[in-house]
Amino acid sequence: MEKRVTFKGIWLPLLLVLPQMLVTAVFFFYPAGQAIWQSLFIPDPFGLSMRYVGLGNFEYLLSNPYYRASFVTTAVFSILVTVLSMGVALYLAVLADRLIKGSGVYRTLLIWPYAVAPAVAGVLWLFMFNTRVGVVTWYLGVLGYDWNHVLNGEEAMGLVVVASAWGRISYNFLFFLAGLQAIPRSVIEAAAIDGARFWTRFRTIVWPLLSPTTFFLLVVNIVYAFFETFGVIHTITSGGPQQATTILVYKVYADGFVGQDLGSSAAQSVILLLIVGALTVLQFKYIERRVHY
């Protein structure tokens, strides 16, 4: 099997992992602990004292229709972003895989969106769809469609989904392309000589062999949609109109920093933490089984 370096004693290994542990402690365990602690209290309006409420914050949250609506919004948003960004990326990767010679240029072009910060991406898309000066809005107007994501919740959702997915396509594309290229050409040719056409080959051979990549991307993209889309949403809709695009992360920010309800905000953070934890465990369990190979 694999060769591993083994250390004698305990001190050297400890020393080697220490920096990593410190970073994790300072930037993860400490704030996470704080959040869990704070989620059990309600501070008074001036932040001078805290009242212990046990799981009161959670009870209140879960019975709050706005919070529950935000759950649904998040689910819809994450699924749409993930499916859109992975679908487009897979399509492009399959094309690139077929004409791998020209894909150097193609790949470089596709990397660009990834290098754009989410907030900047948000601004870019906002410009295009600006209700008064946006290019796309103007064209849609010419075609007879009155675009207004500031008032229309569904249009707002559509816009943040597209803007968020756009930034992920290149990342997903690279993984899909690498996954496709790792499939031995002879396996595909063996299927072809046996009479399987492109679509059959894709369905019966390529897709199953690609499943580890797909699953990995699924988890990574869902986590992305949950957390890292904050910038996009903040710049484009600020969670509006009427909370139509307020996903859980945005609500943590809105309730905690804008609404100053720190106890509730902390409780929401804890819930998010649990969701990510569950996703991660799921991913590792699945990847350990390795699907194929």
Next chain:
Amino acid sequence: MFETPDLECRDISKSFDDFKAVKDVSFAVPPGTFFSILGPSGCGKTTLLRMIAGFQKPSSGDLLIKGRSVLDVPPNKRQVSMVFQHLALFPMMNIGANVGFGLRQRGVNRADIKRQVERVLDRVGLTGVADRPVDSLSGGQKQRVAIARCMVLEPDVLLLDEPLGALDLKLREHMKIELKQLQAEFNTTFVYITHDQSEALVMSDQIAVMNRGVFEQVGTAKELYYEPSTAFVAGFVGEANKFRARVQSLDAGVQMVTDQGQVLHGTAAGKALAKGDAVDVFVRPEAVRLSRDTALNGNAGQGRVENILFNGANSQLILRDQTTGAQMNVALPQTGEFRDLSVGDTVHFGWEPAQTRVYAGD
């Protein structure tokens, strides 16, 4: 004897940009033949096979299967099947699904698929494994599954691209025999490519020796071994001692003098020679006789034993000619007569002009 060949290539060439990988190759394979293409790595074997399969289009030439040109026929419509270099079994399917894949593509109904898959697995000696995953098999068994996957479609020609390459030596020896038996059992035309001469010699009815994109010689194993028609074949098929020499006279056979100054007599093979030509001379190790005390007639010399490579029936001596300094590999006779020979001893050696093959050099 005028059967339509199962496979025929007419002046097939293939260029990649300005590199010619296959040059004007022509051959015909009669039905039921085990036909091997033997050549060093990179000589264009795979390229030729991929053209026959239909994955690559020849730059020029024609390709016929059962007498019909298939240049415009896609791979899945040609009556050929292929065993790939690394077998290319589908890892996510069980063995039955692997073997039945082609039948499913043809829309055969489930019951028939099941029956045919079981029958072909029977024939390759893998009864009752249809429901097992591919990875539960050994290398040799996977090999047989790969062949079963092809044979279930009853192709006219089965192409095999170095299928034994990934196996270890012992298993390879075993699979050589097994492949030959499978071919006889199915009575299908096999076109087998390999860089391993012993695979080709053992299994084939006909062998084509390929070098730098051209066929040097096509013939039976014996023909290639005893009557190689080019210097490349003489050097590549079987072992041989090789000398460089220059022709002195062509009166009775070829008389020539080696670069080391020894005069040799030989038989011209291949192209016609002229006086003064540079030539390559080949002598098989088993053509050389040994003697302890008496000097031998013909091409002869006396040498010191430099090394003894003991390998049972295939043992060899490495001698150093005392006058010319040339190295000579000699097969150790199996009579045991020379078993007490040791490094440093001196022996006489010699061989017949008839077993000295002379080719025009470059």
